[in-house]
Amino acid sequence: MYLHGSSRINQHRHLEIGGLDTTDLAAEYGTPLYVYDVELIRKRASAFKSAFDKAKVKAKVAYASKAFSSMAVIQVMHEEGLYLDVVSAGELYTAIAAGFPTERIHFHGNNKSPDEIRMALEHGVGCIVVDNFYEIELLDLFCRNLGVKMKILLRVTPGVEAYTHHYITTGQIDSKFGFDLSNGQADEAIQIVTASSSFELLGFHCHIGSQIEETTAFVLAVDEIFKRIKKWIEHLSYVPQVLNFGGGFGIRYTDQDKPLAPEIYVGKIIEAVKRKTNELHIEMPEIWIEPGRSLVGEAGTTLYRVGSQKEVPSVRTYLAIDGGMSDNLRPSLYQAKYEAALANKMTEPHDRIVTIVGKCCESGDTLIYDASLPEPRAGDLLAVFCTGAYGYSMANNYNRFPRPAVIFVEDGEAQLVIKRETCEHILQLDLPYKAKVTK
Numbered sequence: 001m002y003l004h005g006s007s008r009i010n011q012h013r014h015l016e017i018g019g020l021d022t023t024d025l026a027a028e029y030g031t032p033l034y035v036y037d038v039e040l041i042r043k044r045a046s047a048f049k050s051a052f053d054k055a056k057v058k059a060k061v062a063y064a065s066k067a068f069s070s071m072a073v074i075q076v077m078h079e080e081g082l083y084l085d086v087v088s089a090g091e092l093y094t095a096i097a098a099g100f101p102t103e104r105i106h107f108h109g110n111n112k113s114p115d116e117i118r119m120a121l122e123h124g125v126g127c128i129v130v131d132n133f134y135e136i137e138l139l140d141l142f143c144r145n146l147g148v149k150m151k152i153l154l155r156v157t158p159g160v161e162a163y164t165h166h167y168i169t170t171g172q173i174d175s176k177f178g179f180d181l182s183n184g185q186a187d188e189a190i191q192i193v194t195a196s197s198s199f200e201l202l203g204f205h206c207h208i209g210s211q212i213e214e215t216t217a218f219v220l221a222v223d224e225i226f227k228r229i230k231k232w233i234e235h236l237s238y239v240p241q242v243l244n245f246g247g248g249f250g251i252r253y254t255d256q257d258k259p260l261a262p263e264i265y266v267g268k269i270i271e272a273v274k275r276k277t278n279e280l281h282i283e284m285p286e287i288w289i290e291p292g293r294s295l296v297g298e299a300g301t302t303l304y305r306v307g308s309q310k311e312v313p314s315v316r317t318y319l320a321i322d323g324g325m326s327d328n329l330r331p332s333l334y335q336a337k338y339e340a341a342l343a344n345k346m347t348e349p350h351d352r353i354v355t356i357v358g359k360c361c362e363s364g365d366t367l368i369y370d371a372s373l374p375e376p377r378a379g380d381l382l383a384v385f386c387t388g389a390y391g392y393s394m395a396n397n398y399n400r401f402p403r404p405a406v407i408f409v410e411d412g413e414a415q416l417v418i419k420r421e422t423c424e425h426i427l428q429l430d431l432p433y434k435a436k437v438t439k
């Protein structure tokens with residue numbers, strides 16, 4: 001069993017996070033419960049930042065808030081000096097409510113609505129990452145109406161797709177995001193935006209995938225972008241000041257994962273960009289990245305109460321907990337793998353193999369196949385590790401389950417940062433049907 005960050009086994013043989021006994025946390029806040037180790041979030045944030053500082057490279061590290069958006073986490077990211085990436089009115093609204101300075105926010109999305117664009121401009125968002133020709137038109141219109149000149153990046157698809165452990169270079173790019181680098185779309189977009197007084201084109205953005213555990217795909221993306229930059233310098237006299245390489249840095253969900261340290265990912269990107277800028281005799285651009293998962297993923301643990309068990313003789317034992325695909329969709333959606341422990345029996349031998357299932361009415365609601373645990377009993381506390389990214393943010397109300405609470409723990413103190421939903425919340429937008437009056 002691998003314990004992340006401040007997690008450890010205490011003198012009661014219980015799992016402790018942030019200096020607090022998880023059995024006490026579950027008793028106080030109920031289950032399921034997302035527990036975030038704030039110190040670990042801070043460590044990850046500063047590791048990415050200091051990787052750039054040490055290399056003396058101008059950079060911006062933006063937290064991709066889609067991984068987990070809440071006022072509290074955004075406030076922590078602000079304390080750590082990060083920028084913020086949002087992709088919707090909802091994420092932007094959360095950031096504004098958190099008091100995050102809007103000029104440090106970057107707005108993404110492949111189909112930003114007119115309302116979202118207006119909201120971004122009216123609140124003084126620092127940079128919009130423009131995805132397509134339709135958006136250029138819309139943004140141009142709003143900028144003219146509001147008399148604003150907007151800083152933008154153009155999102156490009158470099159033809160490098162990163163998969164979990166592999167990468168492939170696609171001749172033909174098949175992606176809903178961004179301007180194609182190879183077929184002239186990106187060239188055309190540059191010409192349009194540089195000809196308009198509505199835009200200040202800072203440079204380019206690409207994001208090649210998620211949970212990437214090697215650096216080759218990032219280096220390939222740098223190479224592909226610079227092939228085009230060479231042409232843009234020659235034919236359009238355009239030199240980018242900013243290159244944003246997105247997020248996607250991997251984390252350790254299970255012992256199958258071998259993620260790299262933040263400084264390794266950052267170091268390789270810097271090295272590749274330096275090599276290319278030297279070849280082209282241009283100034284080193286500012287490098288931006290936008291990690292999501294790697295900032296919050298390992299910091300999150302979900303606590304569940306163990307309930308029923310079903311043994312299918314000679315097949316398997318199902319162990320049901322009081323949550324499931326409603327609070328962690330990733331196993332059902334991506335066959336994602338997790339590790340778990342019984343938080344109240346941390347030193348007992350893991351001599352049972354059980355399949356951990358949720359309480360949703362769906363056979364696919366399986367959190368972990370063949371987990372090894374001590375003998376489980378109803379009332380035990382199950383901890384599933386590494387649920388901090390895309391857990392709460394993809395949680396849903398399937399079967400009308402209320403979403404769990406979220407707490408932050410740090411230095412022996414716990415803070416409720418998202419309240420537990422109740423059945424009243426589930427019903428709050430419902431309106432009763434008005435029966436037809438029959439004559």
Ligand code: LLP
Binds near residue numbers: 247249330390
């Ligand atoms: N930047 C852009 C433009 C992105 O599309 C993403 C993620 C990120 C940054 C942050 O990527 P990260 O560092 O978190 O890997 N729901 C999936 C992940 C979807 C990621 C979408 N884009 C999951 O649970 O694995």
